[in-house]
Amino acid sequence: MVHTPAELARARERLAGVVGLVPTMGALHDGHAALIRAARARCDTVVVSIFVNPMQFNQAADLARYPRPLEADLARCRELGVDLVFNPSVDTMYPGGPVQVWVTAGELADQLEGPNRPGHFDGVLTVVTKLFTAVRPQRAFFGEKDYQQLVLVRQLSHDLGLDVEVVGVGIVRDPDGLALSSRNVFLSEDERRRALALPRALQAGRDSGRSASAIVAAARAVLDATDGIEVEYLELRTPDLRLPEAGAARLLVAARVGQTRLIDNIAVEIGGGV
Numbered sequence: 001m002v003h004t005p006a007e008l009a010r011a012r013e014r015l016a017g018v019v020g021l022v023p024t025m026g027a028l029h030d031g032h033a034a035l036i037r038a039a040r041a042r043c044d045t046v047v048v049s050i051f052v053n054p055m056q057f058n059q060a061a062d063l064a065r066y067p068r069p070l071e072a073d074l075a076r077c078r079e080l081g082v083d084l085v086f087n088p089s090v091d092t093m094y095p096g097g098p099v100q101v102w103v104t105a106g107e108l109a110d111q112l113e114g115p116n117r118p119g120h121f122d123g124v125l126t127v128v129t130k131l132f133t134a135v136r137p138q139r140a141f142f143g144e145k146d147y148q149q150l151v152l153v154r155q156l157s158h159d160l161g162l163d164v165e166v167v168g169v170g171i172v173r174d175p176d177g178l179a180l181s182s183r184n185v186f187l188s189e190d191e192r193r194r195a196l197a198l199p200r201a202l203q204a205g206r207d208s209g210r211s212a213s214a215i216v217a218a219a220r221a222v223l224d225a226t227d228g229i230e231v232e233y234l235e236l237r238t239p240d241l242r243l244p245e246a247g248a249a250r251l252l253v254a255a256r257v258g259q260t261r262l263i264d265n266i267a268v269e270i271g272g273g274v
């Protein structure tokens with residue numbers, strides 16, 4: 001494990017072949033393991049970063065309670081054959097305090113997560129740019145659970161010419177359908193039962209029929225029938241997050257269950273008659 005960009009630069013010189021980066025905020029679960037396995041399969045060397053990035057949190061309480069089980073994370077990385085873990089401190093990543101120059105997300109972030117988490121994607125894109133610059137990977141692996149983040153990071157690599165191939169990895173779910181997330185540990189048993197309305201709603205949307213309005217209505221009906229969840233958005237988009245058209249699409253949802261905010265999404269097919 002290395003902690004500083006200087007240590008990372010020295011270790012990076014010894015990494016052979018195609019380097020794959022898996023950026024995480026730790027509290028590793030089977031979703032992260034899928035990213036690491038995808039990186040193992042497609043790269044010669046795998047680097048995992050573990051950094052809870054304060055600059056992408058817009059609520060102090062959310063940052064303060066974010067889980068940080070570092071020893072267990074390191075054991076998981078060893079089991080999965082990770083070659084190098086980069087675990088910087090906040091002071092090392094942001095010497096002298098918060099950055100003054102940001103990578104800003106642009107209009108792709110004016111929807112879905114963006115308006116609900118002001119400044120979040122600027123924080124994500126800024127830290128991902130710093131991680132890409134420090135690690136210099138050829139490939140980087142991101143989960144489809146954070147679908148808008150994946151699309152934005154792909155755009156980041158393209159627009160800034162970072163020369164990193166951004167690989168998306170499918171959502172890993174618990175057997176009951178709930179998408180794995182580090183924040184699921186905050187759900188009580190009752191909240192977890194309510195949270196299952198998210199994957200059920202997405203599945204109902206997918207199964208509902210052909211038109212965009214039928215897909216959204218079927219998903220909305222499941223959410224409306226569930227007490228104790230507060231829906232922030234339920235939206236249909238093209239795979240690159242434009243307004244929906246016939247063909248391949250994504251249905252995306254965000255909701256609060258108690259104090260915990262959850263997101264999820266699913267691939268759907270719009271058959272026409274929007």
Ligand SMILES: Nc1ncnc2c1ncn2[C@@H]1O[C@H](COP(=O)(O)OP(=O)(O)OP(=O)(O)O)[C@@H](O)[C@H]1O
Nearest residue numbers: 024025026031142143145146171172180181182183
């Ligand atoms: N269930 C999942 N399936 C696939 N990828 C996932 C899953 N959960 C997280 N990831 C991916 O792992 C990477 C690191 O995410 P992060 O460390 O924030 O974990 P998280 O579980 O998403 O936590 P959070 O509760 O903060 O959303 C991201 O690219 C994210 O999309």
Ligand SMILES: CC(C)(CO)[C@@H](O)C(=O)[O-]
Nearest residue numbers: 023024025053124127146
């Ligand atoms: C990509 C990321 C590691 C940047 O802090 C974070 O947003 C995450 O864990 O998805």
Ligand code: BAL
Nearest residue numbers: 025056057120146149
């Ligand atoms: N999993 C994306 C990072 C975040 O929620 O802050």
